[in-house]
Each structure stands twice: as C-alpha cells, then as structure tokens.
Amino acid sequence: MTAVPAENTPLQRGLITVCVMLATVMQVLDMTIANVALAHMQGSMSADHEQISWVLTSYIVAAAVMTPPTGVLAARIGRKRLFAIAVAGFTVASVLCGSATSLFELVVYRILQGAFGAGLVPISQALLLDTYPREKHGSAMAMWGLGVMVGPILGPLLGGYLTEVYSWRWVFYINLPIGVLALVGILAFVPETRRVRSRGFDFFGFALLSLGIGALQMMLDRGGSLDWFASVEIVVEAVFAGLFLYMFIVHMATAEQPFLAPGLFKDRNFAVGLVLMFVVGIVLFATLALLPPFLQHVMHFSVLTTGYVMAPRGVGTMVAMVLVGRLVGKVDARWLILIGLGLTSLSLWQMTGFTMYVDTWTIVHTGVTQGFGLGLVFVPLTTISFSTLAPHYRTEGAAMFSLVRNIGSSIGISTVVTLLGYNTQVNHASLAKGITPFRSMLQTPWLPEAWDWSTTAGVIALNDEVTRQASTIAYLNDFVFMMWLTLLSAPLLLLLGSARRGEPVARRP
Numbered sequence: 001m002t003a004v005p006a007e008n009t010p011l012q013r014g015l016i017t018v019c020v021m022l023a024t025v026m027q028v029l030d031m032t033i034a035n036v037a038l039a040h041m042q043g044s045m046s047a048d049h050e051q052i053s054w055v056l057t058s059y060i061v062a063a064a065v066m067t068p069p070t071g072v073l074a075a076r077i078g079r080k081r082l083f084a085i086a087v088a089g090f091t092v093a094s095v096l097c098g099s100a101t102s103l104f105e106l107v108v109y110r111i112l113q114g115a116f117g118a119g120l121v122p123i124s125q126a127l128l129l130d131t132y133p134r135e136k137h138g139s140a141m142a143m144w145g146l147g148v149m150v151g152p153i154l155g156p157l158l159g160g161y162l163t164e165v166y167s168w169r170w171v172f173y174i175n176l177p178i179g180v181l182a183l184v185g186i187l188a189f190v191p192e193t194r195r196v197r198s199r200g201f202d203f204f205g206f207a208l209l210s211l212g213i214g215a216l217q218m219m220l221d222r223g224g225s226l227d228w229f230a231s232v233e234i235v236v237e238a239v240f241a242g243l244f245l246y247m248f249i250v251h252m253a254t255a256e257q258p259f260l261a262p263g264l265f266k267d268r269n270f271a272v273g274l275v276l277m278f279v280v281g282i283v284l285f286a287t288l289a290l291l292p293p294f295l296q297h298v299m300h301f302s303v304l305t306t307g308y309v310m311a312p313r314g315v316g317t318m319v320a321m322v323l324v325g326r327l328v329g330k331v332d333a334r335w336l337i338l339i340g341l342g343l344t345s346l347s348l349w350q351m352t353g354f355t356m357y358v359d360t361w362t363i364v365h366t367g368v369t370q371g372f373g374l375g376l377v378f379v380p381l382t383t384i385s386f387s388t389l390a391p392h393y394r395t396e397g398a399a400m401f402s403l404v405r406n407i408g409s410s411i412g413i414s415t416v417v418t419l420l421g422y423n424t425q426v427n428h429a430s431l432a433k434g435i436t437p438f439r440s441m442l443q444t445p446w447l448p449e450a451w452d453w454s455t456t457a458g459v460i461a462l463n464d465e466v467t468r469q470a471s472t473i474a475y476l477n478d479f480v481f482m483m484w485l486t487l488l489s490a491p492l493l494l495l496l497g498s499a500r501r502g503e504p505v506a507r508r509p
Contacts (some may be wrong), residue, residue, distance in 0.1 A: 016131050017143060019185035020124040023087050024144060025085025026178045029112065029121040030059065032096070033155035035306050036292045037168040038254060045103040051083030051223065053417075056289070057410060058107045062114030062218045063071035064406040065210045068260060070119040071396030072201050074126075080192040083123050086184060091179025101443070107219070122398035127190065129386065129394055144382075154314045156292055160307025180428050205251050205259030212244035213407065219416030237362065264393055264400060266501065272495045273385025274404045276337070279489040283344060283482050284374055285415045294475050295363075298356055312364045313371035320375025333380035334493045340376030341490050343369055348483035352476050356468065384496055416478045423477045427470035435466060 034041070034055055042052040074082050094115035100106035125144055132140040162170040217236035225236055254260040265271050291310060295301040302307065324336060347370035354362070382401070389397050 001345070013131055013180060015185065017128065017140075019189060020127055021143065022178055022182035022185065023083070023120045023164045024124045026087075026175055026182065026196075027117040029155050029158070030117065030172075030175065032175075033159040033171045034168075036156045036160045036296075036306055037163040037171050039296070040163055040303075041106070041170040047103045047108065052103070054103075054107050055110055056413065057221055058414075059110045060406055060410040061113040061214060062111040063118040064403055064410065064482070066115045067122060067399050067403040067406060068209060068400075069201070069206060070399040072259075073119070076125065076201070076259075077129065078192050079123060080186065082119060083127070083188050083190065085285045086116050086123070087117045087179055087183045087186060090120065090181070091175055094172045094175035094179065098169040101267050108218065116390045118402070119399070121402045125382070126394045126397040129398075143321075145254035154311060156288065157307035157311040157314075160303045160305075164302065164304040177474030194346050195279075195351040202251075202255060202257060202259035205248060205255065208248035208251060209259065212241055212248055215241035215244060217410055217414070220411060220418070223414075224418040238356070244463055247276075249351035257391035260400065263277055263391065263398060264397055267389050267393075268495065269388045269497055270385050270397060272492055273381055274400065276377075276381055276402045276489060276492055277385075277401055280374065280377055281405035281484060282412030282415075283486055285409035286478075286482060287348075288306065289413045290416055290420070290475060290478055294472075295355075297473055298475070309360060309363050310367060313367035316368035316371030317375040317406070320372045321379065324379045326390040328380055328383050333384040334496055336380040336494055337377050337384075338490060340373045340380075341486055343376065345373075345483050347373060348479050348486065351479040352483065354472070354476060354479075356472050388497065412482075416481070417477055419481065420471075420474045424471045427473045428467055431466050431470055432463075435462065 028233070035478045038052055038055065041047075041055060045052065049236045070082075079308075090113060093109055093116055096109040097106060097216075098114060100109055128144050158174070162168075162174060215237045219234055219241060223231075223234050228234055248259075252260055253262055288310075292306050295306045295309060296303065320340075327336060347366045350362070350366045350369070386394065386397060387400070
C-alpha cells in the first residue's frame with residue numbers, strides 16, 4: 001500500500017490532523033464514557049451487575065477482534081475509504097445505542113460500535129506517521145497520543161455530566177456531531193492510498209484469533225460469578241481459548257500469507273513495545289473502571305461529582321503530552337518511559353492509602369500524577385516501537401498496538417473486578433469474626449444508634465458498614481496489584497534499543 005507522502009504543506013497536515021484527532025477521540029472516549037452511567041443503564045434496563053458489565057466488555061471485545069484486519073482491509077479497499085466507512089458506521093451505531101430499548105439491543109449495538117470503531121485508532125496513527133516527515137514523528141505521536149490518552153480520562157467527566165443533566169442516552173448521542181465533522185473532514189482532506197487488490201485475506205487465521213479472544217473474554221467475565229474452574233463452562237472456555245490461540249500462533253508461523261505477518265514480531269523494539277503497551281492498557285483502563293464505583297459506592301459521591309474529581313487526571317496527561325512532544329528526539333525515549341512508569345507506580349502506591357473518608361485533594365493529586373506518568377509513557381513508547389519497523393508494516397503494526405491495548409484493558413478490567421469481589425468476601429469474613437455483641441467496645445452504649453444490636457435494622461446497618469470496610473480494603477488490594485505490575489514491567493526497557501534523531505525508520509527492507 002502506497003503511503004501518503006510526507007511532503008504536505010503545513011495547512012494540509014493541520015487539516016488532516018484535526019480529522020484524525022476527532023475520529024480518535026470519539027472512538028477512545030467511548031471505552032470509558034459509559035462507566036459512570038452504568039448504574040443508570042442498569043436501572044433503565046432492569047439488569048443485574050453481571051449483565052450490565054457487557055455494555056463495557058462487548059465493546060472492548062468487538063474492537064479487539066476487528067482491529068487486526070485493519071491493515072488488510074486498508075490495502076484492499078483503500079485507507080481513506082475504510083476510514084470514512086468506519087467513522088460513518090461508528091456514528092450510526094452510537095445513535096442506535098442511545099435509542100436502545102432493551103439490554104439485548106444495547107449490547108448488540110455496542111458490538112457494532114466496537115467493530116466499526118476498531119480501525120479508527122490504528123488508521124489514525126498510521127496516517128499521521130505517513131503525513132509527517134520522520135523528524136516530526138515525535139510531535140505527531142504526541143498530538144495523536146493526546147487523543148488516545150485524554151479520551152478515556154475525560155470520559156467519566158463527560159459521561160457524568162451528560163447523565164446527570166440529561167440522561168445516559170446522551171453519552172452515545174454526543175458522538176453524532178463529532179462523527180459528522182470527522183466524516184466531512186476525511187472526505188475533503190485525507191488523500192487516498194493505492195489499492196492492492198491482490199492482497200489476500202486469511203479468513204482461517206482471523207477466525208482462530210477471534211474465537212480465541214472471545215473465549216478468553218467470556219472466561220474472564222463469567223469466572224467470578226461461576227467460581228472459576230469449579231465450573232464446567234469456565235473450563236471449556238479456558239480450553240477453547242488456549243487451543244484457538246495456540247492454533248493461531250502455529251498457523252501464523254507456517255502459512256504462506258498469514259493474517260498477521262510474522263515479520264512484525266521479529267522487530268525487537270516493536271515486540272517489547274507490545275508487552276509494555278499491554279501493561280499500559282491494564283493500568284489505564286482498570287484504574288478508570290475501579291475509581292467510579294469506589295467514589296460512588298464507598299464515598300457516596302454523585303455521578304457528576306465523580307466526573308469532576310476524575311477530570312484533573314486529564315490535565316496531567318495533557319501537560320505530559322505537551323512536554324514529551326518537545327523532548328522526544330532530544331532525550332532518550334527510554335528515560336522518559338522509565339520516569340513515566342515510576343510516577344504511575346508512585347500514584348498507585350499513594351492510592352493504597354485511600355480510606356472511606358479520603359479528602360478530595362488526595363484523590364485529585366494522585367490522579368494528576370498518574371495521568372502525567374502515563375502521558376510520559378505513551379508517546380515515547382509508540383515512537384521507539386515504530387522507529388525500527390519497516391514502513392510497509394505501519395498500518396498492521398498500529399492495528400496490533402491497538403489490539404494489545406484493548407486486550408490489556410479487557411483482561412485488566414475483568415481481573416481487578418474479579419479480585420475486588422473475591423477480596424471483598426474474604427475481608428468481610430475476616431472483619432465479621434471480631435464483630436460480636438460480647439466485645440466491650442461493641443456494647444450498645446458505645447455504638448451509634450443506627451447499629452443497635454437489638455433491632456434487625458441495626459444488625460443490617462452494621463453489616464453494611466462491615467461490607468463497606470471490606471470493599472475499601474479490596475479496592476486497595478487492586479491498587480497494590482497494579483503498582484507491582486507497573487514496577488515489574490520497568491526492566492523490559494533494557495531490551496529496547498534507542499531511537500535517535502536521524503536514524504532510519506527501518507533497519508531492514
């Protein structure tokens with residue numbers, strides 16, 4: 001596929017960048033904008049907690065499954081045409097989500113939304129890399145990364161405001177004007193690439209990867225409620241996930257025209273970058289999935305207040321993006337990534353000190369620190385990962401980057417939610433052992449009137465408080481888990497080669 005020439009005028013680059021950013025923000029925003037509105041959707045659809053979680057995971061899984069074909073589809077039908085179809089389909093699916101009248105309809109429309117939106121991020125990334133010359137790739141990735149990172153961070157704020165002021169349906173309707181503007185800009189300013197009709201499509205490889213990811217996500221989503229491997233369903237899903245993913249790897253290594261080119265993974269920087277991006281996906285999206293319920297259920301914040309408290313995280317990310325855009329190419333990207341991972345770990349360590357009465361300032365400044373740290377990681381990691389990758393792998397490589405981030409986010413969300421439920425039960429049992437009417441400090445004169453042992457309402461209220469305490473400890477355990485995960489990923493930086501200014505884009509043809 002012929003790349004878009006880098007010799008565009010500054011005005012052309014600016015217009016293309018605006019179109020790309022609109023599409024990127026729209027897609028990434030929808031990965032988290034629904035988080036704070038889930039409780040309202042649950043009530044509107046008469047769904048339980050497990051059922052309503054499919055509103056989040058169905059979108060992520062559909063995006064993960066449909067991301068890898070982006071490179072092939074762009075080559076077959078043209079990148080501009082695919083970009084326009086994806087934006088139009090995503091916008092229509094968003095309107096359908098807002099008009100859904102049942103949980104089944106909402107999940108189906110979210111799957112469509114994820115499927116159409118899957119190609120938006122990798123196409124945007126590849127388009128910017130081809131639009132800007134090599135020496136400006138750092139700045140281009142900083143602008144693109146701003147949309148990718150700030151989108152999910154600002155999602156809770158926008159979702160909270162729209163839900164509180166209007167209704168949860170507007171978290172989907174908001175995509176209509178953004179999508180229309182992006183589509184008009186794409187049709188007007190983005191140049192088309194040469195179509196390669198001879199490029200085949202590996203349907204067998206695509207089917208294996210899709211089934212493997214789908215089985216894995218089903219196992220993770222339903223494992224907690226079905227007691228994991230004590231359930232036949234979970235065992236079957238685990239076997240299918242392992243089998244299909246193993247078959248996909250073997251097929252990729254032996255097929256003449258595999259679904260994903262093995263050459264992608266022969267580039268050391270790109271391969272290590274995928275692992276680090278997987279960790280970033282876990283930390284970013286899992287944290288964003290945990291904080292809204294912690295603030296609303298434990299601290300009793302309103303939906304709108306939750307959005308306001310989480311919004312400053314985006315400020316930290318934006319500052320980091322502006323700073324890193326000036327530093328990439330002048331400072332070794334590995335140092336920037338290391339500092340970013342360190343700040344992210346620091347913020348997670350600070351979050352392990354949260355209590356049910358933690359002050360708002362503590363929540364805000366830990367969020368800013370984490371947002372700044374992740375902002376320092378994202379752009380240098382993207383730049384160094386693609387610095388040695390052959391140009392003809394860019395679209396496919398960008399698709400893999402998005403796939404790994406999506407899989408990381410879905411696995412991360414499922415893991416921390418499962419750990420949250422399990423640890424809440426364990427902590428509740430541990431705390432409840434010491435709650436008896438025979439302890440002197442738990443005698444009626446010392447207890448609040450609402451916890452009166454002699455009444456049923458008092459016992460229920462006391463149990464609710466124990467559950468709240470147990471849940472708080474479980475949230476802190478999740479923060480500890482993500483802190484160690486971030487710290488343990490740092491040694492992988494030793495495997496990355498430096499990407500200096502002026503270095504060729506690829507070391508091989």
